[in-house]
Amino acid sequence: MRKINKILVANRGEIAIRIMRTCREMNIATVAVFSDADRTSMHVRYADEAYYVGPAPSKDSYLKADKIIEVALQSKADAIHPGYGFLSENAGFAKLCKDNGIIFIGPSPEVIEKMGDKIQARKAMIAAGVPVVPGTTEAIQSEEEAIETIRSIGLPVMIKASAGGGGKGMRLVEKEENIISGVRAARSEALAAFGDDAVYIEKYVTSPHHIEFQILGDQHGDAVHLFERECSIQRRHQKMVEETPSVLMTEELRFQMGKHAVDAAKAVNYVGAGTIEFLVDNDLNYYFLEMNTRLQVEHPITERVTGIDLVKKQIDVAEGQHLNLIQSELEQKGHAIECRIYAEDSDNNFMPSPGKIHTITQPLGLGVRTDGYVYEGYEIPIHYDPMISKLIVWAQTREEAIQRMRRALYEYKITGIRTSLKFLERIMDTPDFVSGNYDTNFIEKNRSTLMATDDCEQECQDMVIISTYFDFINRKNKVIPSKELNPAKNRWKKYTYQKNFDRL
Ligand code: MV4
Secondary structure (H helix, E strand, C coil): CCCCCEEEECCCHHHHHHHHHHHHHCCCEEEEEEEHHHCCCHHHHHCCEEEEEECCCHHHCCCCHHHHHHHHHHCCCCEEECCCCCCCCCHHHHHHHHHCCCEECCCCHHHHHHHHCHHHHHHHHHHCCCCECCECCCCCCCHHHHHHHHHHHCCCEEEEEEEEECCEEEEEECCHHHHHHHHHHHHHHHHHHHCCCCEEEEECCCCCEEEEEEEEECCCCCEEEEEEEEEEEEECCEEEEEEECCCCCCHHHHHHHHHHHHHHHHHCCCCEEEEEEEEECCCCCEEEEEEECCCCCCHHHHHHHHCCCHHHHHHHHHHCCCCCCCHHHCCCCCEEEEEEEECEECCCCCEECCEECCEEECCCCCCEEEEECCCCCCEECCCCCCEEEEEEEEECCHHHHHHHHHHHHHHCEEECCCCCHHHHHHHHCCHHHHHCCCCCCHHHHCHHHHHCCCHHHHHHHHHHHHHHHHHHHHHHHHCCCHHHHCCCCCHHHHCCCCCCCCCC
16 A cells, blocks of 8 residues: 555646546645646646646656656656546566656556456456457467468458557558458558557457447456447548447346456456456447557546445555445446547638637536636647546436537537547447447448538538627637746746645
């Protein structure tokens, strides 16, 4: 047991603020790190202290492991929370924390490394009795071996990079004559992206659902699952909408998959919050796909239906506390949906749309949560993820949750940049979404209706832009320029802020 009194959050944007909010509730002091592009970012203002770590490109700042460790030591942080992305699934960084006496809020370097290697992960899951997609358990050694193996598995297959994940270094092969070119393409993509050309082969699952289970493990060998999240609404491996419970799920299937998710966690002595991703086919066969050893973007829907603060649990178990959760006592109450709001132009091939936020009106009211970080006058940097906010709604039933999401999307107004808000409204209006009859082909299948922008919608949008622009002009003299909001008089710029942090 080691009490955590101060946490360095090695991230930016909405997730950095999300983590610091829980820290504040736990009387834990927070340390922010920021790049040149983030001097005026909200996470810097929210934190008790903030330190500059380098130029705008991630590789020169948020990925600088040595620099971040140096700041943690200097600020006397007990622990580092990596958030998602950046250093969150970097085994070397987790090890570096450990070697410097800093608690890494996440699983051990060994587990991160093992699960990052998809061939090793498959082997570990087979050993734990968790169903995996039929395929190879070793890296493919030659093109001849690939042909032979694929003949025995049967086409179509997926050729996947062992160092990959999330869709990178992946090739679908449907015809025998495309095997060799598929292997070569997957290998060269993997080598370029990960410096490792090991590939393996899986049977292709047609029109699958992407359903993941949230798991939590502690240092005493205990692990539970917090049910599923249906994440099939994706575009180019970018999730757009997630919901829980999944419409596809039966009590029996949930019980079986949940049990396998816990088996997976226990097999690797998992500590912290993690996700077991499954592919589920239309006959409800399910297969382990990947394990994510981090807190995920979509974690709030699980928090909403279970009532559990996942970041608090991460911190508790990182200190060595018991999970204090009993599987049979956990329940999913009601229905939660998350929409991701991206700074991109959905009607123009999803082009990124960085720039200055002129006005923003966020939805509020019963059952609504927004996790974001942008404010009026803020300029979204081009260097990072285009996701600017997550809108999470809860209601007692799925139908009410969809209506509430429609209402919240209607209230959400952002001007100055293009966003995915209108596209999300159209998803909520799509019959296949409303009926729950959708899989990973949803966006492709409904492309024509999702893309259609009728004149009325355009006129309404123009109206909003015109009225909010006048409002902006009206108020802009009262708006304090952001550079004056962040002067040296801010307490963390002058000295290290110390408080009596008695843990609750
Ligand atoms: C698959 C698959 C079908 N069969 N593997 C995409 C991301 C990466 N994590 C794995 N992915 C897939 N692996 C087999 N054997 C289909 C996908 C896939 C997918 C998976 C989840 C959500 C959306 C997807 C979109 C296209 C392909």
